[in-house]
Structures are given as structure tokens and as C-alpha cells.
Amino acid sequence: MLPLAGAGQRALVPGRPGVPKGTRVSTLQRLLELLLRPAAAWERIAAAPASVDALLRRVILPYALLAPIATGIGMTVFDARWDPLHGYLVAPDRIFATAATTYFTIVASILVLAAIFVRVAPAFGASASYRPRST
Secondary structure, X not given: OOOOOOOOOOOEOOOOOOOEOOOOOOHHHHHXXXXXXXXXXXXXXXXOOOOHHHHHHHHHHHHHOHHHHHHHHHHHHOOOOOEOOOEOOOOHHHHHHHHHHHHHHHHHHHHHHHHHHHXXXXXXXXXXXXXXXXX
């Protein structure tokens, strides 16, 4: 589990509140914390400064790979023959294209939703910006 900064741990990693220096927070650790301690995880996420570029590289693109990888594995392993009751057969030479299309569709939909949220944010009292508001 992620070590949280206690009273004796003053030196923190810049940009990562609550994480002692020398501690690298992996994607798996973040995922586990989101599953096991969601309130603390979301507080950490909200407190951490993040640029659009960092979010894209560290969060959106890696997590968007999960569905295409599962799609590729599922089509390769479980989709071996046509089954009229459970689905269809994808030709083996089309599996990679299907997984790639899934990946790019997920990323594009996230970016479109972000643009929509920025446009409607002023209607809810937030700033129309990708940058978080300073408090």
C-alpha cells in the first residue's frame, strides 16, 4: 500500500502530496488505492498539480490500453469459432485493427468529453480552462 506522510516525514516529493521522497507511485499502486481507499485516493488526486500533458501520458493513454488489450486477448483466445448463440468470429488478421480502433476511439472520446466539459464549465461556476482553479 502507499505510504502516507506522517508527522515524522516532512520531505515530500514535489507535486505528490503525502508521498515521501524516494517513493515512486506506480500505476498499479494508484489503482489499488483507488479500489481499496477511494476517498483518500481522490483527495490525493485532487491535491496533485497536473498538466494536460502529464494526465495524457501518465493516466489516459495507459489506462485506455486496458480495453484494447483485453479485446485482443479475448478475440484471440476465446473467439476461435463462430457461435450463433454468443457472437461472431473476427478474422485473425483483423484483431489488431479492431484493438487499435478501440484504443483510438477511447482516447478520442475522452478528449471530446474534456472539450465539452470546458465549454459547459462556466454554466456551473467553474472556469473555462483545462487548468485547475487556484484556491
